[in-house]
Amino acid sequence: MAKSRRNRAKGGQRSDPIAKPVKPPSDPELAAIREKSILPVLKDLQSPDPKSRTAAAGAVANIVQDTKCRKLLLREQIVHILLTETLTDASLESRAAGWEILRVLTAEEEADFCVHLYRIDILTAVQHASTKIVEALVSPNPAFSKRTKAEQTFVWCIAEALTEIIAALAAAQDEALDASSQSQDILRFLFTLISNDATTASALKSALSCMITLSEDNRQFVEAILGDSANQCYKHLTTFKNSEGFKAVFACGVLHNVLSVMGWNDQNPGRDNVCDAFLIPALSQTLERTSLNDNMANGHNSASPVDILQTALEVLASIGTTLQNSLGKGNRAKEGPKEGLDGKDDAMDADELSDGDDGDDDKLADEDDEMDEDEMEADMDLVTGVDDDADEPSGIDDLPTLKELIQRAIPQAVKLFRATQGEDELSTLIRTHALTALSNIAWTVSCIDFSEGANAAILQAWTPAAKLIWNDAVAPVLTSNTSDVGLASVVTSLAWAIARTLHGQSFLSGDEHKKFISLYHASKSLDVNPEDPFQSLGVKCIGVLGQLALDPAPVTLNREVGVFLVTVVAALPETPAAESVEALNQLFDIYGDEKSANDKEVFWKDNFLQHIEATAPKVKAMIKTVDKRKSTELRVRAEEASLNLSRFIQYKQKHQP
Numbered sequence: 001m002a003k004s005r006r007n008r009a010k011g012g013q014r015s016d017p018i019a020k021p022v023k024p025p026s027d028p029e030l031a032a033i034r035e036k037s038i039l040p041v042l043k044d045l046q047s048p049d050p051k052s053r054t055a056a057a058g059a060v061a062n063i064v065q066d067t068k069c070r071k072l073l074l075r076e077q078i079v080h081i082l083l084t085e086t087l088t089d090a091s092l093e094s095r096a097a098g099w100e101i102l103r104v105l106t107a108e109e110e111a112d113f114c115v116h117l118y119r120i121d122i123l124t125a126v127q128h129a130s131t132k133i134v135e136a137l138v139s140p141n142p143a144f145s146k147r148t149k150a151e152q153t154f155v156w157c158i159a160e161a162l163t164e165i166i167a168a169l170a171a172a173q174d175e176a177l178d179a180s181s182q183s184q185d186i187l188r189f190l191f192t193l194i195s196n197d198a199t200t201a202s203a204l205k206s207a208l209s210c211m212i213t214l215s216e217d218n219r220q221f222v223e224a225i226l227g228d229s230a231n232q233c234y235k236h237l238t239t240f241k242n243s244e245g246f247k248a249v250f251a252c253g254v255l256h257n258v259l260s261v262m263g264w265n266d267q268n269p270g271r272d273n274v275c276d277a278f279l280i281p282a283l284s285q286t287l288e289r290t291s292l293n294d295n296m297a298n299g300h301n302s303a304s305p306v307d308i309l310q311t312a313l314e315v316l317a318s319i320g321t322t323l324q325n326s327l328g329k330g331n332r333a334k335e336g337p338k339e340g341l342d343g344k345d346d347a348m349d350a351d352e353l354s355d356g357d358d359g360d361d362d363k364l365a366d367e368d369d370e371m372d373e374d375e376m377e378a379d380m381d382l383v384t385g386v387d388d389d390a391d392e393p394s395g396i397d398d399l400p401t402l403k404e405l406i407q408r409a410i411p412q413a414v415k416l417f418r419a420t421q422g423e424d425e426l427s428t429l430i431r432t433h434a435l436t437a438l439s440n441i442a443w444t445v446s447c448i449d450f451s452e453g454a455n456a457a458i459l460q461a462w463t464p465a466a467k468l469i470w471n472d473a474v475a476p477v478l479t480s481n482t483s484d485v486g487l488a489s490v491v492t493s494l495a496w497a498i499a500r501t502l503h504g505q506s507f508l509s510g511d512e513h514k515k516f517i518s519l520y521h522a523s524k525s526l527d528v529n530p531e532d533p534f535q536s537l538g539v540k541c542i543g544v545l546g547q548l549a550l551d552p553a554p555v556t557l558n559r560e561v562g563v564f565l566v567t568v569v570a571a572l573p574e575t576p577a578a579e580s581v582e583a584l585n586q587l588f589d590i591y592g593d594e595k596s597a598n599d600k601e602v603f604w605k606d607n608f609l610q611h612i613e614a615t616a617p618k619v620k621a622m623i624k625t626v627d628k629r630k631s632t633e634l635r636v637r638a639e640e641a642s643l644n645l646s647r648f649i650q651y652k653q654k655h656q657p
Contacts, residue, residue: 022076030068037063038072045081050091057086057097064104079105079117087125096154099129099161106168114172123169123179126162130189133159137196144198159193160203166190167210181214181221188230190214195231201246205303208240208250212311215257222261225254226271234258234271241282246303249286249312252279256315256322266326266401275326276319280404286312287412291419292426306426309416313433316409320440323401327448395457403461405441410465413437414472428484435490438469442497450501459501466498467507474498478515485526485537488519492540499547513548513557516541517564533578533634542568542579546586551596558598559606562590566611572618577626577638580619584641587612588648594655609652612645619645 024031041063044056060078063069078101086098102122106114136155137144144152166186169176180186193199193207214221225233237258240251256279264270266277286308294305303311396403417434420427445466450459477491495516498507520541530536542565549561568575568583575583590596591603603609619642628635 025072025075030072033068034072034076037069038076042073042076042078042081046085050089050094053086053089054091054094054097057089057094057101061097061100061104064101065108067108070105070108074105074109079120083120083122083125087129092151092154095129096157096161099158099165103161103164106165111172114169114176117165118169118173118176118179122165123176123183126165127183127185129158129162130185133162134185134189134192137192137198156200156203159189159199160206163190163193163203163206163210167206167213170210170213177214177218178220181218181224187221187224187228191225191228191231191233194233194236201303205246205250205307208247208254212250212253212257215254215261217257217261219261222258225258226262238272241279244289245286246308246311248282249308249315250303252283253311253315255279256318260318260322263325265322266399275401276322277400277404279315280319280401280409283312283316284404284408284412287409287416292430306430309430310433313413313430313437316405316413317433317437317440319401320405320437320442320444323399323405323441323444324447326399326401327444396461399458402445402458406461406465410438410441410469414468417473428487432487432490435473435487435494438473439490439494439497442466442469442494442501446497446500448501462501463505466502467505469494470498470502470507471509475509475512478512478519489537489540492516492519492537492544496540496543496547499544503547503550508548513545513561516544516548517560520545520564533576533631534582534637536576536578538576538579539582542582542586546582546589549586549590549598551590551593551598553598555598555601558590559602562587562598562602562606562608565590566608566615569615569619570611572615572622573625577622577634580622581634581637581641584619584645588644591652592648594652594657600657603652604657609649613649616642616645616649 024034041056041059044052045060047053047056060073064073064078082098082101086094086101089095089098102117106117133155136147144155147155166180170180171177190207190211193203194211199207211221211225215225225237228234237251237255240247241255242248243251256276259265259270259274259276259279262270265275269275290305290308290312292305292309396406413434417431417438420430420434422428445458445462448455448458450456474491474495477487482488495512520538523537523541526537533539545561545564549558549565553561565583565587569580569587572580591599591608593599619638623635623638623642626635626638
């Protein structure tokens with residue numbers, strides 16, 4: 001049965017909900033701003049007089065930067081006025097001001113504003129304006145160069161605003177990203193800006209930045225770049241890569257995304273035989289030649305030194321991560337700190353350890369008691385992560401990207417870190433990005449198996465770079481006792497990765513282990529709760545310390561770290577679950593081999609076994625406090641740690657000196 005229509009009498013007189021009068025704000029200050037600055041300019045923006053409209057559009061573009069004015073303009077339905085009137089105005093200057101207003105709104109407002117714009121079909125207006133820009137640039141009659149300087153300026157202003165709006169929409173919503181990538185009008189617009197010799201520096205920078213956003217993990221857009229025969233976009237990008245400044249760096253950002261999406265790496269080079277190694281010299285040169293004190297050129301909206309350095313470091317950080325793909329598909333990498341223990345004896349299923357049911361634990365303990373000597377040796381290998389099956393690239397020349405990172409990028413990133421020692425916000429930003437790039441590279445290297453001489457050539461090339469990072473970046477931050485939590489977290493992550501690669505090397509410049517113990521205790525007073533509990537500063541400190549204490553660490557250092565780790569676990573339930581899990585895993589690694597000198601001198605002399613046995617009930621109790629639905633990984637890893645603790649205790653009991 002059909003639904004009856006409501007308000008039948010008003011069928012042809014439905015009011016426009018957007019046109020409803022807006023109530024003035026209750027705040028006296030905002031009400032005064034509205035009456036004095038907002039309402040008059042909005043009235044002129046809708047004036048029949050073209051000159052009044054143009055002047056008003058320019059005025060709004062100026063005041064929209066102010067937070068209070070911007071909120072009041074949004075309250076007065078400025079977006080509706082722009083879409084229905086300003087962006088369709090006959091005046092090119094008015095349209096330029098309208099797009100500039102929208103650009104500022106997308107830059108200053110939260111992502112949900114961009115989602116709102118997409119839902120009200122802003123892309124249709126963007127595509128129409130993009131087409132007009134392309135026509136203006138390529139039309140021979142009249143040639144763009146023959147237009148007035150004012151017209152050319154307005155065209156570039158619109159082009160720049162459009163690229164930034166497209167990027168903001170794509171970053172805010174996947175649907176907008178897909179729609180932009182599929183739009184032939186937008187693709188032609190971007191590729192034309194890249195290939196046109198007349199494109200201004202600021203418009204080119206915005207276009208390249210937009211393409212970085214669109215090309216990330218987006219095969220459709222990447223294939224459009226590679227398949228562009230009309231403008232030869234890919235060719236222009238490779239040419240830009242060999243230039244200087246923002247043009248080289250932003251082009252490298254797009255090209256890196258292309259290489260990543262297409263799977264082109266050291267072992268599988270792409271078009272023209274390229275991989276990420278092809279980009280690193282340009283990025284390293286940028287780090288060397290760019291200073292935060294450089295004067296900005298080409299107007300207020302072109303790339304600043306901070307933009308250039310940050311982008312270069314972000315691309316290097318991404319290269320450091322994607323380098324994993326170059327290690328070879330079938331290679332066995334060393335176990336990382338976030339991975340669970342491998343092996344045929346999986347840890348208990350979450351459902352087997354329900355609250356109030358310890359029976360399964362007792363059964364497991366009984367089964368473990370029955371293991372013979374060979375089984376126990378094999379089981380201990382699972383606990384400590386021993387893996388003799390290594391099949392990785394044997395030389396640094398087989399990994400040109402890693403070679404370029406070690407020889408070019410790392411020295412320049414460290415040098416830049418040393419050069420930006422100011423306490424101002426921009427210096428801290430660049431230092432943090434430099435540490436992040438170094439950390440990503442170091443973590444990838446730390447996953448290469450260097451045990452028993454494997455990959456000795458790679459380790460030989462990496463060791464001097466790793467020591468340089470430690471001495472010139474890690475140690476100075478520790479000495480400074482920084483109060484910047486973000487900086488401390490990044491440098492601790494970096495230190496953890498380096499410590500994983502330099503076992504047996506003499507690289508400590510002093511009492512760094514004591515600094516990390518102090519930093520761990522200091523982290524307790526910080527109100528920082530990362531989404532991933534295993535990325536907390538406390539867990540990272542534990543990870544570093546565990547690696548520093550591995551054989552052949554000095555007895556004194558090993559004892560201090562060992563006591564610290566046992567104390568962390570013994571402090572349950574006050575110790576966070578993730579920290580106790582990491583502390584247990586580090587203890588297994590440090591004292592899993594009875595042949596180690598520190599096993600006898602520290603583990604047995606200091607009676608560690610008794611203290612560790614006393615923690616077993618606390619660990620089981622800790623597991624039950626972790627919700628397996630809300631924190632699945634934490635629950636699984638806690639169960640693994642508990643199971644491995646039982647194995648560890650039994651193994652040590654049967655191998656007392």
